[in-house]
Amino acid sequence: MNTAPNLPPEIMCLITHHLSRQDLVQIVRINKSWFSTCTPLLWRSIQILHPSRRLLFLSEPAQKAFLRHSRHVRSLQTRFFRPLRIFLEATDLCLDTIDILNNNLHSDVIDPCMSADSEALLIALLKKSPHLRTLRIKRSPKVSLPLLKTIATVLPRLQFLSLFCPQGMPWVSPASMKAFLEACSPEMEQLSAWVIVEDDQEEQMDATMWELKDKDDDSSGNSSDNSDNTDNSESSGSGNCTISSRDDSDGGSNHSSQDTPQSSHPALRMLCLSGYFFDHEEDVVVSFLRGCKNLQLIESPDEYRDDKCWITDNFRIRAAIEEATGLTLRRLTILPTGEGPDPNESEITDEDVSQLILDGQSKRSSGRREVWHTLHLEGNPLLGSLTADAILQTCTSGLVWLNVTGCQGIRGHHIQTILTTAVHLRNLDAGCRGDSEATDSRLDVSQILQSNTPWVCRSLRRLNVQICGFARPDLLRTGDLDCAIYKAALKESREVQQQIYRQIASLKYLEELCLGDGGLFPEDFVDVDELSAAMAGATSDVVWEPRMYALKYGNGHQTTCLELTLDSGLDILGALTELRVIDITRMKHRLGVDEMEWMEDHWPNLRTIKGLFSRSPRCPYAAIPSQDDRKRREDLVDWVAMCRPPWSGMDEDEIERYREKRSFHVCEGYESDSSI
Template sequence: MTETKKLDRWPAHHDPPSLLSLPSEILHIIFSTFSLVELANIVLVSKRSQTLVSPYLWHTLKLDSPATVKRFLSDPVQRALIRNAAFVRSLVLPPELYHVFLPHKGYHQYHPSHFANLQSINLPGKYNPRTGQTDRGSLGQDAEDAVSSLFRQNPSLTKVHIERNVGVESLLRMVSEDLPNLEDLDIEACQFGAWTAKVLLQNLPESIKHVAMIVAENEDDDVDNKMDISPTPKKHPALESLDIDLNSTEHEELILLPFLETCPNLKDYSNYTAQLVYNPRIKSILDKLGIEMRSMYNAVLDHNLDATDKEIAAVLSLSSQWTDIRLQGFRRAGPLTLAALLDHGENVVIVDVEGCSSLTSKDLCTILSKCKHLQEFITLEENEPDPITDPYILGTDLIEVKWATKSLKEWSCSIIVTRSRYDGDEAIDVEEAVKCLVLQRQVYRKLAEQTGLTTLRLNRIEAGLMDEIHYQEHCLEISLISGLEALEKLKDLQELDVSLIDHRIGVPELGWMQKHWPNLRRLNGMFGTCLNPMPGAQDWILLFRPAWLSSYEGY
C-alpha cells in the first residue's frame, strides 16, 4: 500500500503535467483539431493558454453572415482584432466590412491595414437571404485600389478568390504585380472577353498552381489588341490545374495555344475539357500532357439536342475517364447512350439526364445499380421541371434495385407512387391505402441508405396543358405516417424541394424536421406551389421560425 502511494504521487519539486506543457509541434497537431468554441474556452484558462491558443483561434476570420458582421463591428471585438490581427492567415471579407478592413487612402499612399500575414483571402458578393442570390456587382475603382493595396501589404498571399466584378486593368495589375507568390486564383465571377483572358493568363506569376476563370461569350472586348502583352511570355512550370470555361469556343486557340505551351506540368484541365474535343491542335497538346476528358455535357455536341442515340454514345466513347456526365435535353438518348454511360460506372460521380424523355424508370434504376461512386443523380430541370420530357422513377422499381453507391449527396428525381383516393380524410379503398403506405415506407428506407444526402428534390408536375399549373398527386406523402421517420439519419440534409407536389407536410412533420435535420437551410414548395397546404403549418413556421424560414415563398 505504501509503495503504491509513493508511485501515485507526483514529486513535490515538479509541476504536475498539463496540456500546455507539451512541445509546440504536438500542440499544433492537437489545437488544429479543436473547434472555435473549444479554443475560446482554452483561452480563458490562463495568460499562458491565451498566448499559446490565440494563433489558432484567430487563424481563420470568416465574416460570412449578418450576425458575424454585427459582432465584429462591436468595440470589444475590434479591440481584440487589433491585438490579434497578426495571427490571421485566412480572411473572408464581405462588402459590408470593406470600410473596416481594407486599407484607407492617405495623401500619398494607403495606410497599413490590420493584416500583414494573410495567406488566403476571399472577397464574396453580397448575399440576399430572401432570394438566395448573391450580388456579384462591380467593386468600383476606390475599392479595387484598396484591395490592391491590401494585396501588396500581404506578401505571403498565395490564395485569392474574388466573387465580384473587377476592372480589367486593376485585375491585371493585381495578378502581375501585387501577388508575386500567388498559387491559387479563382476569378470565375469576373466578366471579360477573349483578349483579356489571353493577357491575364500570360501575365500570371510563375508561382501559380491553379486558375479558375470564365470567358464571357459575347465579350470579346479587346481582340483589336487594346492591351499590350509582354514580348517575353512568362513560363508557368508550377501550374497543375486550369479550370477555364470558354463558353464559346470561337477564340479557344487565341487564348489557349500560346499559354498551354508555357505549362509543361499541367495535370488537370477542369470540367470543360470536353468542349475542346473537336479542336485537334489543342487536343494534341492535352494528349501530350496526359490530360483526358472528364466532363461530358451538351456543348460537346455543339448543343445539338437532336443528336441521335448513336451520336451521343459515340461521344461518350471518346474518353475512358468521364466522371461528370450531363445529358440535359438530349431527348433521343436511349439504349446505346445508356450502355455507353454504364461503361463509365466505375468512375462517374455526376449523372444528369434532365429532359432525356426516352430513358425509362428501369433505365434510371440500372444507372443506380452500376455507378459505384455516384454523388449527384439528377433527372429534374431545377427551375422549370417538365412533366413531358423529364424522366422519373416508379416507386415499385426503386425498391427492387440494389444501389451500387452509398455516397449520394444530391437526389433530384421524381418518385412516382400511385396514391390512394380519398373522400375527405377517409380512404375510398382501405386495402389500396395500406399498400400505398407500405410502398412509401419501403421507398423511404431506400433513400435512408444514402446517409450523406445534402439535397433531396422530389418535385414533378403532371403531364397536361403547359399553360396551366399542374400538381403531382402520385408522389411520396412527406408525412410521419408514410415513413418520413426513416430519414432520421440524413443529418447532413440542407435542402428539401417538394415544389408542385401534394406533400402533406403538417405541424408534426415540421417539428420532426426541426429536431432531426439540424442543417436544413432551404425548404421549397411549402405553400406557394402546394395544392392543399396542411392546416396549422404556416402558424407553426411563424411561431418557431426555423433556420430555413427565409427560403420559403410566403416569408
C-alpha cells in the same frame, strides 16, 4: 482539484481541433497554457458576413484585439470592403485564403460589382498577401485590368483561384486575358473565371506592361495564327444524334509548332472558363493549354451552352488539350424524343446509343485515347440498361457533363455506380420528370448503403438526383402510437439520413443541389396554406397511406425523402460553402426558422431555395399536418416575410399579402456597401 492538467502540447492541439468556437472562447479563460493553445484557433478564420458582425468588427475594442492577434489570421471571408482597412494596418498579417462574397443577404437587389474604392482596398490587401494560396472573388470590378494584373504579378504561390460571378462578368481584351493566363501562378491547381473577352481598343495593352517574361518572340507567331483561324470540327450521325469529334487533318499540325507555350502550369488540374470568348477563344487559350501538362478536368460553366461545350467545338483548342494531356475530348448529344429534324424518323434505340458510346472511346493510330467529355441524353425514355452499362464502362475518367434526366431505363443503382466511379464529373443531371414510370430512376437510400462506397466525383458542381427510401416516422405520427416506439424509429431514421448527408457533404465544390421533383404534374394544385386550413377544419382524421398515394398520383410530393432539419443532421452539410442553389420542390421537408438561420451562417453563397413554399396536389390522401408542423411553418412564413432573404422564393406580392395578414414590420433590408 487540478482543473488544468499539464498535457503535452500535441495532445492539447488534438483536443482543441475537435471543439466548437463557443467552447474555445470558454477554454482560453482557464489559464495561460490553454490561452496560448486556443487563441491561434480562435483567430485563424474571420467571417464578416452580416451587418451586425461588420459593426462589431469595426468597433474600437475589436480592432485593437485584431491588431494584437493578426499574426494568427489565415482566412478572411467577407461581404464588405470597409473592414479591409483594418487588415491593411496589421504589420504581421499572413493570409492564405481570401473570399470576397456577394452582398446578397437580406437584399432584393444583388450588386455584383465593386466600386473603385473597394477595388483599391482589395488590390492593396492582395499586395500585402504574397503567400496567398486561395482567392475567391464573387464581385466584379468596373475595370478588370488592374485587379487581374495584381493577381498575376504579386501572388506567385496561388493554388486556387475563382474570379467574378455570372451577373457581373467584366469585359477583358484578348491581349489582357492571354497575358493573365500565361502569367498566373505556376503553382495554380484550379482556375475558374467568369469573363467576356472581346476587342476593346481602350483596354488593349502591350504584354510588357505586365512586367513579365519577354513575349516579343511570340507576337509574330500569333499574328500568323490568326490568318489560319479555322474550325475543322465535324459532325456525324443522323436524325437527333450529334457527335462531335476531331478531324485528323494536316491543317492542325502546323499550328502546333507555331503556338509554343509561353509558360508552364504543370500543377493545373481543373480549368473552368465562362466560354464568353466569342472569336478569341483560340488566341487566348491555345498557347496556355499547351503548358498544362497535367490537366484533368476542363469545362465551360455557361448554362446556355451546356449542349455545345466550347471546349469541344474548336479544333485548335482540342488539339492543344490533346497535345498536353494525350486525350481527345468528344461530345454526344441526342435530342429528346420527337424533337429531331425528321419527325418521321424512327426513334433511336438503347442498342444504338450504347454502341455509339462504346465506339467513341477507342485507341487511335497515334496512341492517344478518345474520351467522352459530354453526354447529353435528356428526354429519351427508350434509353436503358445497355446505355447505362456503356456509360459505366467509359465514365471512369474524362467525363465532365452527364445528363440522363428522363431516361427511364437508367436506374438508381446505375446512378450510384456513376457517383462512385466518375472521378472527373462536374455535372450530373439524373432527375425524374414527374411521371410515375420514371420512379425507378430515383436513387434509393438502400442502394447507397449497400454499396458502402464513397462518392469519388469530389469536383462535382451540380447534382440533380432524387434520393428516396427514408423512413419518415415524423410524417406518420398518430395519437395512439407508442412514444418509445416512435422515438426509436425516429432515431434510426435520422442515423440513416446522417449517412447520406455525409456522402453529399464530401462534394465540397457543390454549387447546385437538386433533390426535388421539378417536373410537370397533371393534377390541380393548391397553395399549402389553403390545404392546411381546410384540413384543420376537418371533422375527422384522414388516413394517409404513402404507397396508395404513390400509385394513384405518381411522384406527387416526395414522402420518403430527407427531412432537412438540424435534428436530422442538416448541419453535416456545413462543408458545402460554395452552394448557390438548392431545389427541394415537392419534398416533404421540415425546414424551419432554425434551419434558415443556419443556412445564412454556413451557406454564404446561397442564392435560391426552390420549393421552400411548394404547392401540393389536391388529393384525398394528403396527410394532416401535426400541430407542431403547422406552427413550424407559420413561424417560417413570419421569418421570411420579416427578414426577406432573396433566396426564399417569395415574391413581393406574397410578402405584402403576409404582411397585411399578420400586421408586422419588415426589416429594411441589407445596408448598402457599394462605396466601400
